[in-house]
Amino acid sequence: MAKENCIISLQGVTKIFDGTSVVENFNLDITKGEFVTFLGPSGCGKTTTLRMIAGFETPTSGQILLNGKDIIDIPPYKRPINTVFQRYALFPYLNIRNNIAFGLKLAKVPYETTDKKGNKVTKYRKYTKEEIDTKVKRVLKIVDLEGFEKRYISTLSGGQQQRIAIARAIVNEPEILLLDEPLGALDLKMRKEMQLELKEMHKKLGITFIYVTHDQEEALTMSDTIVVMNDGEIQQVGKPKEIYDEPNNAFVADFIGESNIYTGTMIKNRVKFLGAYFDISDEDKEKFENNEKVDVVVRPEDFVVTKKGAGTVDGVIISKIFKGMHYEYILHVGKAEVIIQSTKEFHEEDVVGLEVEPNNIQIMKKPFTSNFYDGFLTKDYKVEFADAEFEIDVTKLYKGSKIDEDGVLLDEKGNEIYTEDVEVNVNVPFEAVTITDDLDASDINGNIISMIYIGDHYRVLVRTDNEEDFTLDTEYLWNENDRVAVIIDKKMIEVTPKGAKK
Amino acid sequence: MNDKIRRTRFNFRGSLCMPFAVFMALFVVLPLLLIFYYAFTNGATGEFTLENWKTIFSNAQNWRIIGMTFFVSGMTTIICLLIAYPVAYLLANSKYNKNKILVYIFLLPMWINFVIRTIGVKSLLNGLTSKLFDFDITSKHPYTAIIIGMVYDYLPFAILPLYNQMVKLDKNQIEASSDLGANPFQVFFKTIIPMTVPGIISAVMMTFMPTMSSYVIANKMSENNAKILGNIIQNYFITRTDANSNNVGSVLSLVMLIIIGLSLVAQKAFEKDGEKKGEVW
Numbered sequence: 160m161a162k163e164n165c166i167i168s169l170q171g172v173t174k175i176f177d178g179t180s181v182v183e184n185f186n187l188d189i190t191k192g193e194f195v196t197f198l199g200p201s202g203c204g205k206t207t208t209l210r211m212i213a214g215f216e217t218p219t220s221g222q223i224l225l226n227g228k229d230i231i232d233i234p235p236y237k238r239p240i241n242t243v244f245q246r247y248a249l250f251p252y253l254n255i256r257n258n259i260a261f262g263l264k265l266a267k268v269p270y271e272t273t274d275k276k277g278n279k280v281t282k283y284r285k286y287t288k289e290e291i292d293t294k295v296k297r298v299l300k301i302v303d304l305e306g307f308e309k310r311y312i313s314t315l316s317g318g319q320q321q322r323i324a325i326a327r328a329i330v331n332e333p334e335i336l337l338l339d340e341p342l343g344a345l346d347l348k349m350r351k352e353m354q355l356e357l358k359e360m361h362k363k364l365g366i367t368f369i370y371v372t373h374d375q376e377e378a379l380t381m382s383d384t385i386v387v388m389n390d391g392e393i394q395q396v397g398k399p400k401e402i403y404d405e406p407n408n409a410f411v412a413d414f415i416g417e418s419n420i421y422t423g424t425m426i427k428n429r430v431k432f433l434g435a436y437f438d439i440s441d442e443d444k445e446k447f448e449n450n451e452k453v454d455v456v457v458r459p460e461d462f463v464v465t466k467k468g469a470g471t472v473d474g475v476i477i478s479k480i481f482k483g484m485h486y487e488y489i490l491h492v493g494k495a496e497v498i499i500q501s502t503k504e505f506h507e508e509d510v511v512g513l514e515v516e517p518n519n520i521q522i523m524k525k526p527f528t529s530n531f532y533d534g535f536l537t538k539d540y541k542v543e544f545a546d547a548e549f550e551i552d553v554t555k556l557y558k559g560s561k562i563d564e565d566g567v568l569l570d571e572k573g574n575e576i577y578t579e580d581v582e583v584n585v586n587v588p589f590e591a592v593t594i595t596d597d598l599d600a601s602d603i604n605g606n607i608i609s610m611i612y613i614g615d616h617y618r619v620l621v622r623t624d625n626e627e628d629f630t631l632d633t634e635y636l637w638n639e640n641d642r643v644a645v646i647i648d649k650k651m652i653e654v655t656p657k658g659a660k661k
Numbered sequence: 662m663n664d665k666i667r668r669t670r671f672n673f674r675g676s677l678c679m680p681f682a683v684f685m686a687l688f689v690v691l692p693l694l695l696i697f698y699y700a701f702t703n704g705a706t707g708e709f710t711l712e713n714w715k716t717i718f719s720n721a722q723n724w725r726i727i728g729m730t731f732f733v734s735g736m737t738t739i740i741c742l743l744i745a746y747p748v749a750y751l752l753a754n755s756k757y758n759k760n761k762i763l764v765y766i767f768l769l770p771m772w773i774n775f776v777i778r779t780i781g782v783k784s785l786l787n788g789l790t791s792k793l794f795d796f797d798i799t800s801k802h803p804y805t806a807i808i809i810g811m812v813y814d815y816l817p818f819a820i821l822p823l824y825n826q827m828v829k830l831d832k833n834q835i836e837a838s839s840d841l842g843a844n845p846f847q848v849f850f851k852t853i854i855p856m857t858v859p860g861i862i863s864a865v866m867m868t869f870m871p872t873m874s875s876y877v878i879a880n881k882m883s884e885n886n887a888k889i890l891g892n893i894i895q896n897y898f899i900t901r902t903d904a905n906s907n908n909v910g911s912v913l914s915l916v917m918l919i920i921i922g923l924s925l926v927a928q929k930a931f932e933k934d935g936e937k938k939g940e941v942w
Contacts, residue, residue, distance in 0.1 A: 215836055235839045236847075242840045248833035252855040261851075262841035331841065 166191040166367050167212065167335060172221035174207055174391075179626065181207045183391040185221070189335075189369065189384075194361050196370045198378040199388035200414070200609075205371045208388075209337050212369065213242050225334070236265075241328035242337040246344065247320050249312045255323055256308035259295045262331040298326040301360065318349045325360070335367045342377065354380050375415050379403065387411050390608065408523050409618070412456040413611045419462075419497055421614035423455040423522070430455060430522055432614070433492045435472040440517045447522060454523045454613070459487065461519035462499040470512025476505055495615040530587040530629055534654070538579035540568060542654050545627040547602040549649045553578065556654060584655045591651035592631035594621060594643040603645040605629065607637050621645055696918075699911035705904040713905070713912045723893065727916070730890040733804060733879075734872040737811040738819075741868045742861065744812070745819035749860075750853075752820070753827035764824060771817045779881045782813045786882075803883030810882035811872050818867040826860025862928055870921050890917055 165188045172185040182204040189195050197205035210216040212223060214235030222229050230238060241262070250258050267283040274280050286294075299305050302322035312320060321341060328336055338357075342350045358381050361368050372378055378385050379399045387394040387402060387410075395407040406412035409420050423432035425447045430439050432455045447453060467473055474490035474497055486504060490497040490513070497513070505511060534544030540553040540562075554560045559571035568576045598604050605623035617636065621629045621643060629645050637643070703710045717723050748767065752758045770778060783799070786809060790798040798806050830853070838852035839845075854861075872878075876891025888896075890913065897910030 213836075213840060215839075234844075235836070236842045236844050240840075242837070244833050244837055246831075246833055248831065248837035250834060250837075250852065250855070252858070261838070261843075265842040265847060327841070 164191050165189065166193075166226060167369075168222075168224040168227075169208070169212075170222045170224065172208070172211060172218045172223060174204070174211060174216060175219040180219075181391050182211070182218075185391075185393060187386060187393065187396065189367060192365050192367055194358070194368045194370065194381060194383045196372060196378040196382040196385050197388055198372060198375060198385050198414070199394075201373055203388045204391040205373075205388050206339055209242075209339055209369060209371050212335070213240055213337055214238050239334040240337060241331050241333040241335075242339065243324050243328050243341045245339045245341065247324040249320060249323060249327070251312050253312075254308065255299075255304075255310050255312070255315075256292075256295050258312065258323060259298060259327045259330050260291045261327065263291045263294060266331065294330055298330045301329070301363070302326045303356075317344055318353065321345060321353065325357075329360070329364060329366065333366060335369060338368065338370045340372055341370075342372075342374075350377070357381060379415070387414060389414070404521075406456060406521060406523070408526060409454045409456070409611050409613065410609075412454075412521065412523075417459050417498060419457045419459065419614065420612065421455045421457075421495065422525075423453050425449055425451045425453060425522075430520065433472050433495055433497070437471055437515060437520055438517045439520055439522060443517075443520075443522045447524075452525050452528065454525055456521040456523065457515055457519065459498045459500040460485075461515055462497065462501075463514050463516070464499065464501050464503060464505070465512040465514060467510045467512055470514040472513050473510055474513055476507050476509045476511065479505070479507055527630075528589055530589070530592065532585040532587065532627070534583050534585040536578040536581045536583060538577070540578055542583060542585060542652065544585045545603055545623060545629075546625055547647075549647065549652055551649065551652055551654055556583070556656060581656075586653040586655070587629075587647055588651055588653075589618075589630055589632050591648040592629050593646045593648075594619065594631065594633065594637070595646060596641065596643055598642065598644045600644040601646045603627075603629070603647070605643065605645060607639050607641045607643060610637060610639060693918075696911045696914050699908045700915050702908060703905060704908040713909045716909050717912050717916075723913075726888050726893060727890060729804065729887075730873060733807055733811065733889055734869050736808050737815060737872045738865055738869045740808070740812045741816055741819040742864055745816060745823050745864060746861075749820050749823035749827050752824050753830065767820055768817045770813075775814055776877055776881065778814060779810050779878050782810050783882050783884075786810075799882065799884045800886050803887030806882040807879045807887060807889070810878045811868075811875070814878060815868040815872060818871075819864040822863035822867060823857065823860040826857045826863075830856060858931075862931055866924070866928055869924060873920060873924075874917055 168188045169185050172182060173180060174182040185204075185208060187195075197208060199205050207216060211218050214230070214233065217231060223231055225238070225240075250261065253261070263286050266286060268286060269281050269283055271279055272282055295308065296305070299307060302325055304319060304322055304326070307315075307319075307323075312323070315323065321344075324341070325338075341357075342353050345353060354377060357368075357370075361381075370378075370381065379402075382399055384396065385399055385402050386396050389410050395402055395411045397405075402411060402415055406415060406418075412418040412420055421432040423430045425431075426436065427449060428439070428444045429436040430443075430453065431437075463470070472492050474492040476488050477491050477496075478489045480487045482500075485500045485502050488499050488501065488505065490499060490511070492513070499513070532544040534542050536553070536556075537543055537548060540551075541548045542551050543549075553568060554562060557568070557570060557576055560568055560576060562568050568578065570576050594607075603623055605621040605627075608620045608622045608628075610620075611618045613632075616632050616634050619631055619633055619637060621631070623629075623645075631645075700713060701709055701711070703712065752764050752767065758764060783806070786798055786806060790796060834856065835848060835852055838848045843851055874891055876889065876895050879887060879889045879892055880895075894910050894913045894917070897906045897913065
């Protein structure tokens with residue numbers, strides 16, 4: 160199953176903390192010598208995945224294969240994997256030399272020798288002091304801190320500590336180097352420098368790097384392969400350019416770089432968004448059906464600005480920011496907002512035309528437009544799901560049924576139907592869901608997990624304490640982690656009987 | 662004008678430490694000077710003399726008692742440390758000590774008067790040894806009894822600084838140690854112990870210094886069958902009433918002061934430059 164040259168393979172890895180799944184069904188093969196980045200917002204499970212590879216966490220299910228062998232039961236100290244920690248985790252009671260030599264002093268080196276009977280046997284020995292000194296010297300040279308052996312951690316700057324942390328890890332010549340947001344604590348300039356240096360180091364050492372970051376620019380600069388994660392699941396795996404140019408879904412498009420994301424409709428081999436019809440690439444024509452609702456992504460630099468009326472749509476410039484290399488404009492096209500970048504100068508309130516090359520329009524299948532739940536009926540003909548009860552027209556569920564004057568549900572033949580605990584599928588369209596910060600407004604309270612801006616509105620994901628998700632569209636700007644009450648328009652709840660069960 | 666205001670404010674602030682200065686002068690500096698004076702004078706005549714020092718150090722038994730005091734304090738400190746270290750480690754782990762109630766349970770004995778505590782331990786120990794082994798520990802092994810009593814009394818003082826150090830342990834460093842190839846055993850000796858050195862030093866000071874000077878525990882636990890330094894001092898100052906006894910006792914007090922002073926110097930030497938000082942509380 161694993162591809163050739165694969166050094167580490169994660170298969171169906173899932174991690175559940177206190178009933179909440181942090182990483183879900185994670186499948187990934189990493190090639191030897193690759194620079195792989197796990198990219199995602201905080202809390203997306205990227206660090207947990209890294210910690211499972213290092214051995215600090217055990218997956219709830221799934222396998223982690225290192226060179227084809229399952230390593231889940233192998234403790235961290237026996238894995239040929241080293242970690243550069245987010246806060247470096249250097250030892251303040253040791254000097255630099257002994258910090259770096261920490262792993263070397265513990266290592267056992269195999270060597271061949273002949274025993275008394277003349278057989279060849281493999282024995283283990285420790286590194287000698289001279290060997291350790293040479294190795295320490297060599298890595299200090301790699302990280303550009305020669306002659307720092309005698310100093311203590313507290314005398315170093317953040318950037319220097321960072322380098323020592325890297326030196327301490329690579330001196331052990333691990334097969335895989337894990338880096339957990341190692342540049343997070345550095346200032347911007349230092350970070351840029353270290354990015355290039357890390358990339359250089361990766362080339363020189365030939366070790367497989369697995370890098371965790373929430374900084375999309377960092378990921379694009381350094382990686383061979385980017386794994387975009389959200390909410391414990393892989394969203395997309397690909398080369399930086401693929402991820403940027405052809406995002407799989409609205410989340411990836413929104414997270415990587417700046418994007419204009421709209422809801423569009425496929426109409427006769429064209430896509431309609433911003434109130435106009437845009438030509439699309441031949442490839443996309445085959446992928447989508449007529450009248451299908453889709454997500455459309457256009458990068459700000461892919462809009463071509465023309466004269467008023469000459470483009471596909473016209474827009475009014477609302478704001479203008481000079482960014483050095485180019486101007487960034489925010490336009491209004493009808494109600495929708497468009498961010499564009501152009502080297503040409505325009506003025507606020509100018510009306511300009513916009514067009515986009517067919518190849519620069521990314522069209523993606525909409526993940527879904529409805530929330531689905533498993534629910535069940537109560538004996539007084541309500542439906543219960545997501546820990547709340549809703550009144551519904553229960554007669555729709557049973558053909559020919561009616562409710563008599565005593566309020567009892569009867570079937571065609573006039574027998575009473577018992578609805579208690581009957582399992583049903585519940586379908587709540589996005590439009591049926593609204594949220595409010597008045598927590599008493601409904602029984603369903605939750606926190607906002609994510610928000611994606613889609614042209615003229617936000618798509619918000621709300622998660623309740625019991626892990627039920629509600630997706631909805633709203634015009635208003637909320638913040639992540641806001642506590643909200645979820646209001647459901649009960650008229651729009653669709654209930655269907657489950658499967659073929661009676 | 663401006664200058665005047667500043668000066669009055671300065672004086673006001675300075676005057677705030679006056680009560681403390683008076684207290685220190687009356688109850689710390691003056692007694693110390695008196696002890697010093699007594700140690701070198703004859704109680705009856707008031708003349709300068711070194712006779713008191715001779716009285717103490719020419720007596721072989723005094724030397725033995727000083728030695729035993731070191732032994733008892735040393736043993737108490739080592740045993741306290743051996744018990745307190747794992748206890749503090751468990752207490753600092755939130756897995757076993759979710760709401761810190763366990764910490765309070767371990768520190769609860771500190772709330773009870775220590776003489777009462779000591780008498781309680783002695784009764785328990787006496788009862789146990791006479792019932793189980795049929796011998797009287799206070800007369801047969803008085804020093805063992807003293808060590809047991811001291812360990813019991815000073816264990817909380819050893820746990821607390823260690824616990825305070827261990828809750829501050831950086832989990833990342835322990836993980837880093839394991840990541841670099843240290844098995845759990847090596848993690849403990851190469852990372853956890855070095856990182857808790859300040860706590861260990863505090864714990865040692867908190868048990869060694871008070872046990873060196875204590876006499877009530879020795880009195881109660883051995884029922885006056887064994888003596889340590891504190892007991893002879895008590896003997897010279899309280900029990901004996903001849904004219905020169907306070908002066909001889911002062912010599913011993915000075916000796917104790919020097920021992921404690923030396924152990925403080927040793928503590929300072931132990932703390933490496935640039936490292937955080939061991940916090941007692």
